[in-house]
Amino acid sequence: MLSLNLPRRGRSVRLALLGAGSAVLLAACGGGGPAEIDLGEGPAKAGTVKAGALDGVNLTFVSYGGIYQDGQMAAAGTPFAEESGAKILQDGPTEYAKIKAQVDSNNVTWDVVDTDSNWAAGQCGKLLQKLDYSIIDKSKVTEGLASDCYVPAMQYASVVVANTEKFGDSVKTWKDFFDTEKYPGKRGVQSGDIGGGILEGALIADGVAPDELYPLDVDRALKKLETIRDSIVYWTTGAQAQQMLESGEIDMGVVWSGRAYGAVENGAPYAPAWETGVVVMDVLTVPTNAKNPKASMAFINYYLGQKQQEKLTEETSYSPIHVDAKPQVNAEGQKFLLTNPEVADKVLTSDFTWWGENYAETLEKFTAWVSG
Incomplete structure (x- = not known):
């Protein structure tokens, strides 16, 4: 195997x-x-x-x-x-x-x-x-x-993973990721790039229905992200995200599923919340x-x-x-x-056409927010 x-x-x-x-x-x-x-x-x-x-x-x-x-x-x-x-x-x-x-x-x-x-x-x-x-x-x-x-x-998927030693298996949704009172701690988020994941999650946490996400309201998503700015730790590469999980530097993070699995296989106590998963490819x-x-x-x-x-x-x-x-x-x-039915039934597929038409402008806005 x-x-x-x-x-x-x-x-x-x-x-x-x-x-x-x-x-x-x-x-x-x-x-x-x-x-x-x-x-x-x-x-x-x-x-x-x-x-x-x-x-x-x-x-x-x-x-x-x-x-x-x-x-x-x-x-x-x-x-x-x-x-x-x-x-x-x-x-x-x-x-x-x-x-x-x-x-x-x-x-x-x-x-x-x-x-x-x-x-x-x-x-x-x-x-x-x-x-x-x-x-x-x-x-x-x-x-x-x-x-x-x-x-x-x-x-693969961009998905929230959370520390099971700290939170058990209670972190399930994007609202949980944005709830720093119930779930205090550092959140890992990618910077230097943008794509399906964190912006969709911010909007869902702010009350937007998953089937009404696109076109993304980027300004609204960034406003929601502002509510957890002080809890965010940024990663720029998959290797860095995995290391943050393995070292315990972050309590939860939005990371690539392959890197999350790599950390778990190496003994890191994290579990994915597949309801937050956004399929990318x-x-x-x-x-x-x-x-x-x-x-x-x-x-x-x-x-x-x-x-x-x-x-x-x-x-x-x-x-x-x-x-x-x-x-x-x-x-x-x-x-x-x-392709596991228990995963496939929960994840959201990114609107690749929207991202293709709006990637550059969205990255510019996100980058400005990160450095703001």
Whole structure:
């Protein structure tokens, strides 16, 4: 049994320059291949590809490097190459400026790119092309996670976790997180980035119904956050958030579910309040004017398969997006899987389209509030 104790990278990694120790630089080789590709007859089925269908095709897969990209290759990239005949080349980390430069110059060397869902939602029909769902079978993707221009690469949650030695299992809701009289102590909140989680939570705690959250009233959310400003301790990376839990520096915090599990597995006495969970994800995309769109779609379709998603979870800290996936993880790890019905029925899915259209402005407001 494998456990789920691997890191969630931060946005700083997303924008970092590719170092000498990162994935092999083979992007310049991408895009080659036959003009016509025969993927076989009948409807697409996730996790499959016609044997030898992509013989002679170079396909460049781009992600964030490290354990995550290694897991993606082990689960999908390498077996896809073996079955399809394609040569899968790797590059990374994902940089949005590079995607823009490639598309603007009409010299796209990246074929399938793992990106942030909020960024992708704002680039559909711009830097990203629409996916071909005659080639991609999304029927087993968790409802609400796929769009015209992306499918989820994995999912995790931003969730409140609370110290069980101090509060037992009584912290359940966003109102509890904001109640510093009943639950005194330090709260961990991310700074330097923003996304699904704390703003939704502030609004819910202030009386907004979950199904009426969007468009987010950012000013109202910040006003609610002001009520607990003196109790907030900021973290900027997943590793820092996990360390805060393990050291007991914070009594509760809004953290990534993978990092929360890592802390719990290392002995930290915290438990998640899944009613506060907000689902966020990375997604698979195809840049506009990619040279091998049909091959790219075939890769994405294969990636979405049940066994591929199970292995990805077993290799990384992330939950699968195939509804039938049953990864072999330990009992504690099962409690942190978003596909666990006891979790799935409680969490809220972020409105990725809203975030894609409003991310920059919202981050500016949040950053100003943090430093205010």
